[in-house]
Amino acid sequence: MRMLIKRLVSTHNISFVRLSALRFSSSDAQKKPEEAAKGEDKPDDIKKNIVVEKYGGITTINIDRQKTRNSLDEDTLREMEVAIDAFDKDDEAKVLVFNGEGGSFCSGFDMDEMGTKGYNTLKDAARRLLRRPLCDKPTIAAVKGFAVAEGFELALACDLRVIEDTAVLGCSGRRFGVPSSLFGGRRLTSLIGLSQALDLLMTGRLISGVEANQKGLAAKVTATGTALGESIKLAKSLVKFPQSALMMDKLAAVNSQLNPNSDESMRDEAIMQSLLGTALEDIKEGVKKFQDGIGKHGKFYKLTEVPLQDWELENSVEETVVKLGDDEKAPDGKAPK
Structure with a gap:
C-alpha cells in the first residue's frame, strides 16, 4: 500500500x-x-x-x-x-x-x-x-x-x-x-x-x-x-485552503458538540481568537482572488497557482442538466428562454 x-x-x-x-x-x-x-x-x-x-x-x-x-x-x-x-x-x-x-x-x-x-x-x-x-x-x-x-x-x-x-x-x-x-x-x-x-x-x-x-x-x-x-x-x-479560517470553523463545530461550557471550550475560544489575525490576512487575499475571477461561481478548483491533475478535477467539476417535460415547452416546441 x-x-x-x-x-x-x-x-x-x-x-x-x-x-x-x-x-x-x-x-x-x-x-x-x-x-x-x-x-x-x-x-x-x-x-x-x-x-x-x-x-x-x-x-x-x-x-x-x-x-x-x-x-x-x-x-x-x-x-x-x-x-x-x-x-x-x-x-x-x-x-x-x-x-x-x-x-x-x-x-x-x-x-x-x-x-x-x-x-x-x-x-x-x-x-x-x-x-x-x-x-x-x-x-x-x-x-x-x-x-x-x-x-x-x-x-x-x-x-x-x-x-x-x-x-x-x-x-x-x-x-x-x-x-x-x-x-x-x-x-x-x-x-x-x-x-x-x-x-x-x-x-x-x-x-x-x-x-x-x-x-x-x-x-x-x-x-x-x-x-x-x-x-x-x-x-x-x-x-489548499487558508488554514486559519478552516481551523476556526472546525473548533466552533467541536465546541458546540463536545466542549460546551468547559475549560477546553475556553481554550479553543482562545485559539480561535489567536487565529483571527491570520484569518483576516487570508480574507484580504481571498477578496483579491475573487476580484481577479478566481473561485467565482462556486468553483473549488484552481484556487491557487498550482495546476491540478485530472484525478483532482474528477470530483471538482459538476454539471447539472435540466430536462424539461413536453408541458414545459413553449408553443413553438422549443424550450423557453
Missing part, C-alpha cells in the same frame, strides 16, 4: 519525506546501565511501533503492530503522543492522517499488556488522545480491517473518517467489561445521535463500513484497500 501511495504522491509532485521508519529488536531497545541512570535514550535505542511519513503538508501516523492487529500498548501510545505533538508544532504540516499498517486500522488497547500493567497504565499513556479536538489542525482516519474498542474511539476522535466497505467497527470492549476510554461515548453520540450511539455502546455490536456510512460516521466509504489513498486525496483537498 505504501508503494502505491508513493507512486500517487510522486505523480502529483508532492515532496515525500520519511521521518521514522526504522525497526529495532527488543534486545537493541535495552538501555545501558549508565544511560538508564541518566534517564537518557539514544535514537537507536528506541523501538518504533509507528511510522511517521510526510507528503508535502500531509503527515501520516501509521501504527505498525501487525501481529496484534495494531493494538495499542504503552510504548505505542507514548510514541503517538510525541508524533502528534510534533505535528502540532510543525508549521509546514497541515493535515494529519491516522493509518494502520497491514490489514487493520487498530484493535484497541493491548489486552495482554493490560493484564500485566493494568488498565490505568494504558489509560494514562493515552492521555494525549483525550483532547477535544484531538488536534487543532484537521485529522483524518483511514479505516480498514478492524477498528474496534479504543481503535474505534481513535477513529471517532478524528475529524473525518474514510472507511472501507469491508471494515469492522464497534465497541468490542463491552465483552470484557472495558469502558470507553477515549471519550468514545461522548464522541459517538455527537456524531450519530443518542439512540444509535446507545445501540452500539450498550450491545457492543460490530458494524461494517457500509453500515457505518449509513449512520453518518464516514466522510467517504471506499473499496477495500483504498482507504489510505482516498484519505491522502481528501487531505490534499484540505491543504
Whole structure:
C-alpha cells in the first residue's frame, strides 16, 4: 500500500519525506546501565511501533503492530503522543492522517499488556488522545480491517473518517467489561445521535463500513484497500485552503458538540481568537482572488497557482442538466428562454 501511495504522491509532485521508519529488536531497545541512570535514550535505542511519513503538508501516523492487529500498548501510545505533538508544532504540516499498517486500522488497547500493567497504565499513556479536538489542525482516519474498542474511539476522535466497505467497527470492549476510554461515548453520540450511539455502546455490536456510512460516521466509504489513498486525496483537498479560517470553523463545530461550557471550550475560544489575525490576512487575499475571477461561481478548483491533475478535477467539476417535460415547452416546441 505504501508503494502505491508513493507512486500517487510522486505523480502529483508532492515532496515525500520519511521521518521514522526504522525497526529495532527488543534486545537493541535495552538501555545501558549508565544511560538508564541518566534517564537518557539514544535514537537507536528506541523501538518504533509507528511510522511517521510526510507528503508535502500531509503527515501520516501509521501504527505498525501487525501481529496484534495494531493494538495499542504503552510504548505505542507514548510514541503517538510525541508524533502528534510534533505535528502540532510543525508549521509546514497541515493535515494529519491516522493509518494502520497491514490489514487493520487498530484493535484497541493491548489486552495482554493490560493484564500485566493494568488498565490505568494504558489509560494514562493515552492521555494525549483525550483532547477535544484531538488536534487543532484537521485529522483524518483511514479505516480498514478492524477498528474496534479504543481503535474505534481513535477513529471517532478524528475529524473525518474514510472507511472501507469491508471494515469492522464497534465497541468490542463491552465483552470484557472495558469502558470507553477515549471519550468514545461522548464522541459517538455527537456524531450519530443518542439512540444509535446507545445501540452500539450498550450491545457492543460490530458494524461494517457500509453500515457505518449509513449512520453518518464516514466522510467517504471506499473499496477495500483504498482507504489510505482516498484519505491522502481528501487531505490534499484540505491543504489548499487558508488554514486559519478552516481551523476556526472546525473548533466552533467541536465546541458546540463536545466542549460546551468547559475549560477546553475556553481554550479553543482562545485559539480561535489567536487565529483571527491570520484569518483576516487570508480574507484580504481571498477578496483579491475573487476580484481577479478566481473561485467565482462556486468553483473549488484552481484556487491557487498550482495546476491540478485530472484525478483532482474528477470530483471538482459538476454539471447539472435540466430536462424539461413536453408541458414545459413553449408553443413553438422549443424550450423557453
